[in-house]
Amino acid sequence: MLRALFQPITDVVTRWVASRRPKGRSVELKQKNIFIFPTVAGWAYLTVCLVLYLVAINYQNNLIHGVSFLLIALGVLTIHYTFFNLSGLTVSAVKAGHCYVGEMAEFSLNVEANNLRHYENVHLCFRGEEGGQYFYLGATRERRVTLYVKAKKRGYLTPGLLKIETVFPFGLLRAWSWVALDLSATVYPKPHKGRLPATFNDDVDGRLGNENKGDDFSGLDAYRPGTSLRHIAWKQYAQGRGLLSKNYVGQESQKIWLSWEAWSELSTEARLSVMTYWARECEHQEQEYGLSLPHTSIKPATGPDHLHRVLTELALFRAKDSDRE
Incomplete structure (x- = not known):
């Protein structure tokens, strides 16, 4: 009253x-x-x-x-x-x-x-x-x-x-x-390990599970922007030969797609948490990865800017409806 x-x-x-x-x-x-x-x-x-x-x-x-x-x-x-x-x-x-x-x-x-x-x-x-x-x-x-x-x-x-x-x-x-x-x-989203999707092949599973340190050196190539610092030939750079990158046999592998349909058994928030985890893991292993969400797709790449873009898309995915999930 x-x-x-x-x-x-x-x-x-x-x-x-x-x-x-x-x-x-x-x-x-x-x-x-x-x-x-x-x-x-x-x-x-x-x-x-x-x-x-x-x-x-x-x-x-x-x-x-x-x-x-x-x-x-x-x-x-x-x-x-x-x-x-x-x-x-x-x-x-x-x-x-x-x-x-x-x-x-x-x-x-x-x-x-x-x-x-x-x-x-x-x-x-x-x-x-x-x-x-x-x-x-x-x-x-x-x-x-x-x-x-x-x-x-x-x-x-x-x-x-x-x-x-x-x-x-x-x-x-x-x-x-x-x-x-x-x-x-x-x-x-809060990262949660979850499982790797069945679409990943054995080579990708091995790369994400344990960093590959046993590749054989196969030569030098011209430096390309975005190349990992671990693969730069620093010794040759110190000799004044310019920026070169090291090539390894077996270095190239399948590009990873973090697809929404790959974890169909999970709820929306659980899917986003698992995709966040594997995006960070791919970035840590310097493995190119892309994102596929309903109505959104990001081409495979690596780098801090790419990771931020992927995580932002995951963060904003149906954000207004997240409280009702």
């Missing part, structure tokens, strides 16, 4: 706060988007000031009058110092680190001061996350801050609102602001 009675007021306040919330890749904190309110200690301090003032009036005591006025003046100055400990800061999104389900996604932010003031004991934390990080800006006018968010499901991870707050200098007042930074990380 009471909740329904106050709901219109709550809605108005919520819309008002949202309208003052800065958004974007980079935001500056100023009067419009900084809130300030007494802490528990602040309310106690205000109560003491009020009691002293009433006692001074009642007993006409000039000394108590002086003490009460001094404390009130100190409280007013605290309002300004607490506000200025946030005002003038610019918070910018730098980058988001990719991770796997169950790991901590890393978000890098840059905090910069637009004036010559020092900023002390300022706390940054994403909504709903514990910990966060404190920072100080003195002679160094900017600082890189790294925050972490638990990745609970695959897909794009948006960390939500960033809270920046301070209780400097005396802990009597808390100044804070909520910032909606345009920043997101890609969360890959």
Whole structure:
């Protein structure tokens, strides 16, 4: 009953706060988007000031009058110092680190001061996350801050609102602001070994199970971009003969396709986990691999960029429906 009675007021306040919330890749904190309110200690301090003032009036005591006025003046100055400990800061999104389900996604932010003031004991934390990080800006006018968010499901991870707050200098007042930074990380499916699909031949199985170190050297060839560093002829390069790559008998093998139909007995999430595992394994063994998903196909290749592209496709595959699987 009471909740329904106050709901219109709550809605108005919520819309008002949202309208003052800065958004974007980079935001500056100023009067419009900084809130300030007494802490528990602040309310106690205000109560003491009020009691002293009433006692001074009642007993006409000039000394108590002086003490009460001094404390009130100190409280007013605290309002300004607490506000200025946030005002003038610019918070910018730098980058988001990719991770796997169950790991901590890393978000890098840059905090910069637009004036010559020092900023002390300022706390940054994403909504709903514990910990966060404190920072100080003195002679160094900017600082890189790294925050972490638990990745609970695959897909794009948006960390939500960033809270920046301070209780400097005396802990009597808390100044804070909520910032909606345009920043997101890609969360890959959690790797799970599973089985190799039956379509892989024995040669591929052997390569992925144990790295092949017994191939016979068959000669040198011109270097091609993307060739493994292990196959570069470093001795000849040191002799000034340029970049050459070593060839081995039996080095070439079947290109691997990570196909959606190869694990038809598994659920969607289990398939994605197994495909993630074998994509990483193929990359580790420097075996060319491609991806085949419904309505998506990536040609076989190797390299960090190729791995990221494959894992991203796996992460985003029916991501909106993953909660219902």
